[in-house]
Amino acid sequence: MSNPDLAVEAHGLVKTFGTHRAVDGVDLAVRTGSVYGVLGPNGAGKTTTIRMLATLLRPDGGSATIFGHDVRREASVVRRLIGVTGQYASVDENLSATENLVIFSRLHGLGRAESRAKSTELLEAFGLTEAADRALKNFSGGMRRRLDLAASLIGHPPLIFLDEPTTGLDPRTRAQMWETIRSLVAGGSTVVLTTQYLDEADQLADRIAVIDRGRVVAEGTSDDLKDAVGEQSLNLTLAAASDAGRAAAVVEETLRTPAVLSPESRRLTVPVPGPDAVTDLLVRLRAERIEVASLSMDKPSLDEVFLTLTGKPVEDEDETAGPTTATTAREAVPA
């Protein structure tokens, strides 16, 4: 049943909390040595899926194997093969960076001296040497994430789970995190990461699963996804809100894709293949005497991916209240 090339193989994973099916039949196949992105808004079931794969939650249905080892029956074997960096830093607040890493190293079976050496080495690799003896309370968000990631690498796990590794980080720290993740993969690790940001999945992942309401709604390379969504998206602000309905109809007719309409701001957003399509659209709008107040082109946001893939806009169920919601993702993160 299990394929030796696969680091993660999941079939029909289900997790129910009360009456809420947080994960509702997720299938995943992650090739060894690749970066796999799980993309979705808050509350889509990303974290729950990762927690089941990392043996932190028991699936209510379906099956999952890590390098061929069942997450339920062989949990302790699986734990030897994985490193987990949680969405909320899984390090000890009260202790210093060095103390944290030494304790995790000791738990991984390293000796006293080895543990010291290991933590020194990791602190250096993650640019935390100067903060080594500071209490974590005084760490910035980015430093905490880096320490968290460093802690996940102690046992040289061949598979690393990163749950929203850059949510809440500033753009520069985010870029550093991306670099780190890339170099992990260059070192031969398989990485499964969850994200709310399309550009992050695009930058890092070889393959992406788009997940919504506990289900995988699309899966493929980022090119596959972009083909489905369009390379860019067009934002149109109309002069008159009363034109919005007609404008949306024109857009759908011309581009054969539905537009996301926000009437209060008279704004239409629609994925487009390129500038030529925009010219066609503008010509049509003028013919219809619909006045455009402003126009901009943008990379597609998660909203558009969702609209295109699911036919409905993102509904933020927000079970894991984060600092940025999917709907503001684009503003928060410059593409």
Add this chain to the structure above:
Amino acid sequence: MSTNTLTRPEQTRTAVVAPDLSSRTSVRQTLANTRTMAYRGLLKIRRTPEQLFDVTLMPIIFTLMFTFIFGGAVSGDVASYLPVIIPGVLVQTVVSTSTVTGTQLREDMDKGVFDRFRSLPIARIAPLTGALLADTVRYTIATVITFAVGYAIGYRPAAGFGSVVLAALLVIVCAWCLSWIFAFFGVIARSASSVQGISMMVVMPLTFLSNAFVPADTMPDWLQGFVNVNPVSHIVTAVRELTTYGTVGSDLVWSLVGAAAVVAVFAPLTVRAYMRKA
């Protein structure tokens, strides 16, 4: 804000050893993991010394308070009350301290770091056993301070230093056994404050409905019935016998039997509940 740039972590990945994939954790590993988790507990105490207030201030306040309030009334004068009250306060403070095990365990389990412990290939029970082990340090501090305060106000145990050490060990062992009760509440309760509430409800009658502060023979019969079977009374009497006469009597045996019984009941319950949650 740090301005460090990241160097490549693959430098750290020179030797990727094939992990040992045996799925059982050995006794040796369990002990090693427990030791590491206890070390973590000690580091936490060092980093947040304010959580030692209960084991430092409480013994001082209670010893002084009970001695000077009850001394004259119970034993005629303070000096002759000391051999009665010091063992009483000692057992009362150390047993109360053991409730903190549960609250801290609950707080700890709610933190993100527990996720990491649970994702590590370690003995699953280690975070629990390590925490319980680290707590013996707290009991030791409370014990030493109680005896020291007693000494400062004139307590001179007749049986000498050796017996005092034995009595201290007895109290620490018994408190450790009783802490399994509170660890159980810590594991099953929803919040740290509810653990504290439940623990107080258990520990107040246990310590006050005993012979810790006043002799039981002035109490009504129905109360004496409880006081005489209360394990805390047995521990207190055993400590008094040890420190005053240097003798080991049936009360010491009953203390240990009672403590063992608590472990026999609550350790499996706690471990089962913990494993289900962890």
